[in-house]
Amino acid sequence: MAEEKSCLSLDTKLLSEAIIELNISRHNVSVYPENHPILKRSLNQAFSIFQKLFELRDEVMLAVAKDVIVVDGSTLDKKNPVFRDFASCLGKKNIAAVTFYRGMTEVEMFYFHQFLQKDIGNVSSECIQEVFDSQKLKHIKVSLIDYSVFTLSEKDTEAMEGPSLCELYVHGLLEGRLSAEDTSSMVQKISPRELAVFFNGLAPEEIAEENYTSVITTYVRKTSERRFSGAEMKKIMKFINNLRPELKQQFLSSTINTLSGEGDSLREALCDMGADEVVELLKLINEQMVKIPEALKNVLQKFSQLNNSAYEAVSYGNGIIEDDILFAPEITGLLNNTDFKSFVSDSYQDEIQRLLQQDVKDSNTQWLRAISLETAPEFIERAYSDTVISILRSEITGSIEAEDTEFLLQALKEQAAHFAGTGQYGQILKILDVMGSVSEDLKIQASVEMSDEYFYSPEFLNILISSFRFFGRTSREEVRLICERYGDNMIKPLMDVLADETSQTIRRFILSLITGFGEGAAHEALEKVRDERWFIKRNMLFILFECGNTDQLKKAFSHCSHENPKVAIEAVRCLLKAKDQRGISELRKQMRSSDREVCMKAITVAGTFQVREVVPDLIHMLRKKALTGDEYEDKIPAVRALGLIGDPGAIDELMSILGEKTFFYRASLDKLKSEVRTIMKNHFQERATVQGKRRDWASRWNIR
Template sequence: MTDPSKVERPKLSTELTEYLVSLSVALQRHAMYPNGHPSLAPAVDAVLRRANRLLEDRPSLAFGVARRQLIVEGVTTDPEHPVLRRLAEELHRHHLGAVSINRNVQAEELSEALRALASEPERAGSLLPDWPHVRLHPLTFDGLALVGDAPLAQGSGSGKGTLSAELWVGLARAAISADAATASDDVPLDPSEVAQSIDEHHGAEAYDQVIVGYMTQIARELRTSSGAETEALRRRASRLVKDLRPDTLKRILDMGGDIGQRVAFVLDSARGMMAEAALDVVKAAAAACGQTISHSLLRMLSKLAAHTDDVSATGAGQPMAGEGLRDQVGRLLSDWTLEDPNPENYRQLLQQFAIAARNAQRPAGERSFEGHDPVRVIQMSLESGVSGPVLDRAVDEAVALGQTAMVAALVQAPPSGAEAVTQAVLSRLVLPSNLVVLLTSEPLDIESLDALLPHMTPKGYEVVLDALASAETRTTRRKLLDRLAKAPCDLSAAVVTRLHDDRWYVQRNMLVLLERYGRVPENMSLAEWTSHPDPRLRSEAIRVQLTLPAERDTAIRTALWDTDPRTVRVGLGALGQGCAPELVSRVVEIAVSRVFDEEIRMTAVAVLGRLRDSAGLDALLHLADGGRTLFGRQRLTSKTPLLVGVIKSLAGGWPTEKRAAAILAAAAASSDTELIEAARPGRR
């Protein structure tokens, strides 16, 4: 059965990330440059190109706006991503709750919308305009207060208050945004009012995106934080879930459409919300996934949940008991196979419930590392030689906080006798979910990556492949490419699956890796790339073919007759000491033709010197022969780098041949030191 703690958190797809990044860049340029500046049109085109690609399989493209994050298809962006955070902050300054772009959007619409967003937000409260295919959805509430709490900071830009409070205010604003014309700014809104508004407004993708995004963030905040503010958020969020209609809750679980996102939300809710609310989330998730929970198990869990919530307010040990119950609920539901539960699970569930209740009586420091530095927890584990779930959580937390380098330093010089714990830490660090965090951080922590490479599994290397495909800078791509080329495992199959990426540089990098590996999966054909319209891909594909003995001759022929100089140069460089007559003829044609640039012709001349074919000799003599003087002496053609190359090839390939000797003698008798040096016998 799947361990819920190991379920990989959902992440935004590469295509959506690139779309948002291009939108952020375009918005920044519109803020920097006036209308008509040459930098604006390419930025708009980049957004339009990526948007149209995403709109091929959906009618519209919407994302919600939080203060530092964006929400797309139920997934929130990384608040530490500088480009995406800047976009979120700029849109939030305009009091926007969501942005949607519809199919058939035009460049003019995008440009006008970006220009409007690049201006300073209107203080008078006027709304931004709409366009036929671009919608900017505003949020207009600045005076929300919370029932049972002091009013929070006014406005969205104060920067005061905790994250828990910000999340609740953000959700409340998003929920009632459609009622902007009728709601009172100063009426306190309790969870029931928020739930009623969410129940009543559905069907608008942009609205749902924001709601789902805030619910996801709230669930995650409840799982990872503690304190009075978090406890207040737990009560509000739990009451909100209880007051939502079942079909609304199912809609929230449906929104992302991805099983990983649903599982992540369910597990966060099960660990963070009050027990009965967590069970409501579990039931909605089961419905969204087409699963059923046995009636007997559901009755038992409902009774336990009611017991937990009822006594949590009167017993100091009960919150920990509820935590143990919710953890077990998460385990039982993680793989959605609950139709015929084993009675043994019932016994284990009740036993863990009892253990959790006893555990709650212990001092807080013995229960968890919450509130402590995770790196310190890891260090203590290494010193004590003890590993387990607490260590695993500490490693995950350290990675999430950007402390991978500190953890890597600890395991590079571990205490004596800590080999087993060291291996446990390394195994946790190289989990794909942790590698994703490391590899998407900017700037790339290459030293930590290098420390982990010897311990990585093939799955880990596939994460590096994904990072190579999504890296925004050439420097980062080069670093990752160099390390992937030295991978100790066969990644050729994983590389081939990424060859169909729309971005040319991703395809090129995958071809470079195949060339360095010197192998391709069985029955794979490179024809699609050796005949690709992009010459950069053709040349790399031919380099791959050259590493395959069965395809080497085909690759050389294809390259020599290509129209791109780089590809022709690849073919010339692959020719050895001998080749078929038709290939010699092609090399001669390249050497003597003025269609090719001089550098390519010089390469062909050097190849003819190696081949020592009579046709090649005739071509070289033709290139060097400048006729005779009035006194019958041999003359050379005008000195060029090409002539110097011809003399070198003649001296290396035919030093004693009669016709060649006359040319070489003329070069040796000249006053040009470079020609004299090139004509030395045996010169190559």
């Protein structure tokens, strides 16, 4: 079961919530005393989410690279301000990675936050490790960067921007430029944690298969005079335990194969390690499913041979002593099978049997589900927020002390960040509403204005928009109401996110939000359309088309000749919507383009806007003799455009297509004729009959 859990991937949403709540509780530790209700609630929220993660994994490791968090080799959202804040906090303590293990308690989480708040100063990683170890956090471990192990020559000092000297030695060993003899003295100076951090930062393809063994032999380099020791075994174990999962198995396998031939030296090393450390080694081998060579298996088997017959409990008085615990005679009597019925009656056993035979499927568990919902963390958070909102809306607000009001508003600010991170936009709307309708008492108004500054700050807007990217599409109406509440303040941040967004689905969603602002969005689009990147211009022209007024639309003319056809066609659409004659001229230019894709898009736009002025151009395209099957099919968009425009002057030309014949490209011509019949039936049949031009063409060409 443990092996199955270690293979499960973490839920990205659940992991994001855990980091967000962990960072919130970290800030609360620096603000509130240990027993404060807000701090307790914050720690409990973070602890609850970590318990859900521990159902998937026995440990959760967060690696740090500058202000970025890496989990299982994947980088979390680099633009998320919460992730960057937490990563920067760890980086200031020289923490390369922090690992949370199953069994962690809220108290340990609190002391971990206290450690992060300590002002340790500019000291070595060893000193920082000592401070951390003093916290006695059994289920939280950190990996530190120890810069003191690196030494530089005078020449190296002049180039401090380059990689460290130790990194150069290890790289040389991996690339085969340096031998084990050349690198052993330098590599052995690196602490196990630092060496693990270095390898965790490498891509898998940077480590060749033979390099795993060379690193192990170099790191614990032996000479003929010196035997392999237990200290070196512990050193290797510490190095492997700090590696990321996919590297653990490779290095552990190489270690086992390297050490299996040591014989007596290996047995002595295992004896030096102690029973607990040998058990830890065996546990690691089982978790990574590493095959044990026969020689090592024989050595390890000796550690499992215990003489059970020699065991005898130690008596003291009328009791016995087991594991330094004295058991009284009453307890030993209770555990005796002969006295079992004295303590467990037959009626009690019958009651237990009835409970076991009860079919719970027939029970009404609806009340139990209701209780589960009401005790869920999400329900409690919403209930707490609603209670604070009710207090601020009530008539007693004027009698509340300024300090208490500040506490309530601070609580709402924290709740808003939490709701944004979990996509609970309905609660955010409630908080924004109470800020707008709160009592006008002067004592309260100053605090409310300070809170309003936070809700309109770039920090909170970035948190909100980052949340839109993940959860917004499932709550479109609530997101629209939030955007409507913020008004034009939301336009520029949304456009900034749009410029960097790589997902087409999310871009469309953000565009739908921006176009909801009307002319305000068009004004901002005219400012940003000056950007040199073609896709930014295209998006801004699309926003201008959806939101702009006539004067704003006409300003798109300067982009009609853009080198990228996607930008040019958007500019033409703006001019056609504004009924600007220059748009028709530019449209004709694009219809005559030698680029087939540009020509087809221009024809489609002509039909969509029913531009009658281009009917002669479309008829000319139909009259052009087709020499290939593709040229027949290229006439289909022109036929559709003529149908949408509905000009009767095109009837005769369309009729002539029905009379065409070809020997080689019959399938392509049949597609064209089928489109003509559909257009004639839907757009021209009634008009031709009214004008007396039907001439029995409907029955002649099988148009019904």
